[in-house]
Structure formats: C-alpha cells, structure tokens
Amino acid sequence: MQFRDAGLLPAGDSGNTFFQTWQEEAGEPSRQITMRNVIGVIPGTNPAFSKQSIVVGAHYDHLGFGWPDVRGENKGKLHPGADDNSSGVAVLIELAKALGPALKPERAIVFAAFTAEEAGKRGSAHYIAVKKKYPADKCVAMVNLDTVGRLYGKKLLILGGSSAPEWEHIFRGAGYLTGVDVDMVSEELDSSDQRSFTAKGIPAVQIFSGPNADYHRPSDTADKIDSDGLVKVATVAREVVEYLSSRSEPLTRRGPADDKQMSSRSERNVSLGTVPDFSYSGKGVRLSGVVSGSPAEAAGLREGDIITKMNSTAITTLRDLSEILKSLNPGSRVVIIFLRGGREMNTETKLIPK
Incomplete structure (x- = not known):
C-alpha cells in the first residue's frame, strides 16, 4: 500500500488499518454498499497541539462506466478520470512519500483518499462526522487536491480562499518561494470535498489546475496530463502543508458555511x-x-x-x-x-x- 510504503501510520477505524469503512444505501433497487476512505497520518510532535490536524485530501473515485454524472451518449463507456481525480491522488501519494520519512510536524498531518466525491462528497462528509482521534473541531485546515493535472503554464487556481483570511497570504508566499504563479478565486463554488470541511467552519481550499472540455468524459485520459505541472502543484502544496503543520496559531475560522443551500439545491x-x-x-x-x-x-x-x-x-x-x-x-x-x-x-x- 502506498501510504504504508511512504511511512505513514494507519489512521482508519482502528490502530492497525488504513481503511475507514462503513455501509450506505445506494442504487436502484436500493442495496447496501461498502464505502472506504483510506487514511494515513504523520503524528504531531507538540503536546500543546494534541489532536490538532492538517488534512490533505484527494478523492479516488470517478464515474467508471457511467454512474452517476455522465452525458447520455457516454453511458456505458469507460471514464478514466486521469485529471479528475487520478492527478490529485498522484500528488497526494507523492506528498506522503516526500514528507512521511523525514518530517516531524508539530501538528498531525492526515492524508485522506476519499471515496464517493462524485456521489455527493460522501467520503469526506463521513470523515468529518466520525473522526475521533483528530476531530473536526481540532482540524486547523484542509488542503484538497482535485483536478490538478492540466496546468500547462497557466496560473494554479485556489478555490475556497474566503474560508480564512490567511489563505491569500499563505499561497502568495508559497507561490513566491516556488516560482509558481498562483491565483486566488474569490467566488464560492460547491466544487469538491473541501466543502464538507467549510460546512463545519474549517478553513479549507481546493488546489485546481483549471477546467477543460474533457471533464466527466471518456476523453479525460492520461496522455493529456501535464507531468511537469504536477510537480509544480506538489511543490506548492508541500510548502503550504509544512507551513500549516508548524504555524503557531490556527487559521481564523469564519463560521460554518451555509450548507442549507448546498443540500437543497x-x-x-x-x-x-x-x-x-x-x-x-x-x-x-x-x-x-x-x-x-x-x-x-x-x-x-x-x-x-x-x-x-x-x-x-x-x-x-x-x-x-x-x-x-x-x-x-x-x-x-x-x-x-x-x-x-x-x-x-x-x-x-x-x-x-x-
């Protein structure tokens, strides 16, 4: 397993598993489906930050052969999901490999591969609801890697920056240190798993390389991924995560997002x-x-x-x-x-x- 090989400790349902497992009703006719997040951790070293965490996330699910969100003419066709979101998982794993063996963070860094983002952000919502060792009220920040595979010289976009006033300064600094051109997107978008965190008042952002015409289509294939761009994404994410893991103060919470509109839309x-x-x-x-x-x-x-x-x-x-x-x-x-x-x-x- 990639998380174990990276030197992470298991942070699933028990002390010896990386899996966070539960059952949900889904499908027509309705049936019980086993759901799994994959969770690993680099423990924090500062007792003053006990139970505090930084979550680095990406979703590993996609649409498969056509469920739930595909164009009618593409049902039954394989959707590889190379950009959305194999690219995010690839960066998540590489960050774990880079940080796991050597970093001794003051706060715990939780690496989370979420399931069912495409089916209503169910994996991240479950993590928020049940995590006990690193509870939501002690989560300092969340950095979500979703659709990061097609940078190709464009600005790296940061969604959700309004969830804490410090985000703009943090990413401006990371961009300066890495030489990557970073742009904060001011508009609030119900875009990905970070919304499960902001709904609970946790500062959270999505790192995003931008939209493209292959979104949720069979044409989202690996040959279109910008490998050099992935290195840039990983470099920025590493700077941000390392900074957050040792920052003396938590980020400013702005209160829970209005999730009523999200759930009723x-x-x-x-x-x-x-x-x-x-x-x-x-x-x-x-x-x-x-x-x-x-x-x-x-x-x-x-x-x-x-x-x-x-x-x-x-x-x-x-x-x-x-x-x-x-x-x-x-x-x-x-x-x-x-x-x-x-x-x-x-x-x-x-x-x-x-």
Whole structure:
C-alpha cells in the first residue's frame, strides 16, 4: 500500500488499518454498499497541539462506466478520470512519500483518499462526522487536491480562499518561494470535498489546475496530463502543508458555511457546453473555451466571450449561470447575451441533456 510504503501510520477505524469503512444505501433497487476512505497520518510532535490536524485530501473515485454524472451518449463507456481525480491522488501519494520519512510536524498531518466525491462528497462528509482521534473541531485546515493535472503554464487556481483570511497570504508566499504563479478565486463554488470541511467552519481550499472540455468524459485520459505541472502543484502544496503543520496559531475560522443551500439545491440535467475561466473576477462568466458539438459551439460562443444574461436573468457570477441551468430542461431554447471585445451581442441555442 502506498501510504504504508511512504511511512505513514494507519489512521482508519482502528490502530492497525488504513481503511475507514462503513455501509450506505445506494442504487436502484436500493442495496447496501461498502464505502472506504483510506487514511494515513504523520503524528504531531507538540503536546500543546494534541489532536490538532492538517488534512490533505484527494478523492479516488470517478464515474467508471457511467454512474452517476455522465452525458447520455457516454453511458456505458469507460471514464478514466486521469485529471479528475487520478492527478490529485498522484500528488497526494507523492506528498506522503516526500514528507512521511523525514518530517516531524508539530501538528498531525492526515492524508485522506476519499471515496464517493462524485456521489455527493460522501467520503469526506463521513470523515468529518466520525473522526475521533483528530476531530473536526481540532482540524486547523484542509488542503484538497482535485483536478490538478492540466496546468500547462497557466496560473494554479485556489478555490475556497474566503474560508480564512490567511489563505491569500499563505499561497502568495508559497507561490513566491516556488516560482509558481498562483491565483486566488474569490467566488464560492460547491466544487469538491473541501466543502464538507467549510460546512463545519474549517478553513479549507481546493488546489485546481483549471477546467477543460474533457471533464466527466471518456476523453479525460492520461496522455493529456501535464507531468511537469504536477510537480509544480506538489511543490506548492508541500510548502503550504509544512507551513500549516508548524504555524503557531490556527487559521481564523469564519463560521460554518451555509450548507442549507448546498443540500437543497437541485441537480442540473442540461448541458450548455461552456468552459468557464475561473481566473476571471469581473461581472459575468468569461469563457476559456466551449465543448465541441455542444449547444455553446452551435450558438457561436468562443473563448473570451463574457456571458452577461440568459433569457431575462442577469448573470454576474458562475453560480448565477449554474442556478439558471438547473431550472431548465433538455430542449429548452435560451437567448444568451454576451460581450465580445467590449461589444454586446446575442445568440440563441437549444440545451441538450447533460
């Protein structure tokens, strides 16, 4: 096992296992499914920080042959998930190998490979609910590695930085020390396992190399991974984790996130085919590209366009666009107002099933 070979100690359900195991109802017809997180730890050395932890996480699940979140035409096809999220697990393992043999952190560093992120962040939610040796109220921070495999010279994006005011300074320092260009994304996004932590008031971020048109598609393959970029991601993550493990004070907690909206939100069942530019901080949603064969491509949208309105609803953030799409059905026709080169334009297209 990779965690054992890296020198981590077991931190699962008992003192001699890396597995955190439980049962959940799932599927149609409903049946009991065994779920497993894989948890290892570098114990802390400072008695004053007893039970305190830094969690470094990545999810190892993906969509397999088509469950639960795939486009209709791709059901039954293998989804390799090389970027989402084999890339994150690869960096998690390499960090464990780099830090496990030598580092003597003041706080414990917990390495967590979560299951069922794609099915509602169930693995990370279970970890938060049951972990006793390193409880949630003693968790100083969480760093989530999800979809980090396609940096290719772009800025490394940090999602969830508003969960603690210190994050911006921490990542600015890590970027300076490593020479990696880092950009904090201000918008709150229900993006990955860090949300299980922020929902409990724990400062948590996702390290992210950016969106691409292969997301949740069979075309998310290993040949498209930027190996040099993975080294940069790992270098930044190592700087951050080592700093947090010995920082004299915990990060500032801003209170639990509003999880009511997260739990009640409907799932989107339509596809527009836009690839957002997460580094954009202005009003509207700027595109970094569109998916081939998508309604967005048919409408003539392209990289650099900024969507400002859909039908009669103004779009100021990516969340606005997501919420509108959740209210629509396959076959719905939408009028899109967008800016191109500062000029307002409009187009129309028909949404397809997700």
